Amino acid sequence: MGALVESSIHCSVQALVERDERLARRVIEDEPKINQMQLDVDSRATRLLALNQPVARDLRLLIMALKINTDLERIGDLASNTAKRALALISLPQIKPLIDTPRLASLVEDMLHRSLDSFVNRDAALAEKILTDDDEVDDLRDAIYTELVAMMQTRPDVVEPAINLMFVARNLERIADHATNIAEEVIFLVSGVDVRHSSPSGKHQ
């Protein structure tokens, strides 16, 4: 599920950069598969909880799987939404550079990849590192917004594509938030310490 979600993000941004309509449509078609996986993981975790009545760390692991499952499904939604924005952008005149969108995307993809790695390897140190990356994502998104607003104020013809790009940046920033959630869960799992809502970077949205 993590792999499919990662690939969806990557392809949605690729579709945008290369103006590849077919690739965008593939991401949109893959979303129901991710949704189905969410239902499967949910029902398997619930069965395990019911049948094995785990305690302590096993219990935390299962609850965490349920939470990460929700995060991954939402990321799938955001990738699909990005692919829809890519389709809209392909149909509009190209506003030359995509600003820093590809850079933001690669930062976010990397965060998600490492957060999933930290889960698989129970690596709290790796997870910690991800929490600070989120600030960089927010800064980059702010820079993209500022540039797009300035563009729209001088060229009414770029309003529509610029708005689509703005929502792409927002989707990517929200994916980074979900990666941060996953990292926080890993830290909780490994250390038993709940860092949600405590670090300045550990913020949703």
Place this chain on the structure above:
Amino acid sequence: MGALVESSIHCSVQALVERDERLARRVIEDEPKINQMQLDVDSRATRLLALNQPVARDLRLLIMALKINTDLERIGDLASNTAKRALALISLPQIKPLIDTPRLASLVEDMLHRSLDSFVNRDAALAEKILTDDDEVDDLRDAIYTELVAMMQTRPDVVEPAINLMFVARNLERIADHATNIAEEVIFLVSGVDVRHSSPSGKHQ
């Protein structure tokens, strides 16, 4: 927690409509309380799972509480973000009508209120009704977007406030998605049938 979240949404929109800076700041200050409640509910549900090892419907109820808890915390984030947008809008020249934002807000508030009612009363019929409301929310948000884009294309001076309003509409639409999630969970709890990802209106984002 539900009551505080509902009040935050209401006040964030009120702050926007009445250009009331103090009210907006109150919503932003209340967010940490909602976050703390999320941590409390999470740890209480986890303890109950560990100590009482519930099965069947009780197990479903606890897992559901964990999920609704996440939805409510995210709604708290969105209300706080709306309050920040309200502050930004207050500092900018007023673009006359707020389009259909207040109508969208009241629709969304009503959905959330009923979804929480359906949870408290285990009322699957009430929950079903909420799923169809989500389409109306999406239509209204689309209408707001279209109107704002048209405005921005003709008046460069409204670009900034219009973008802030656009994100407010997006926040409200996402709150409606969370209310829909809650309703879907209630239907699952009561009937044992998982309606997520099956109805055309049962869509996130």
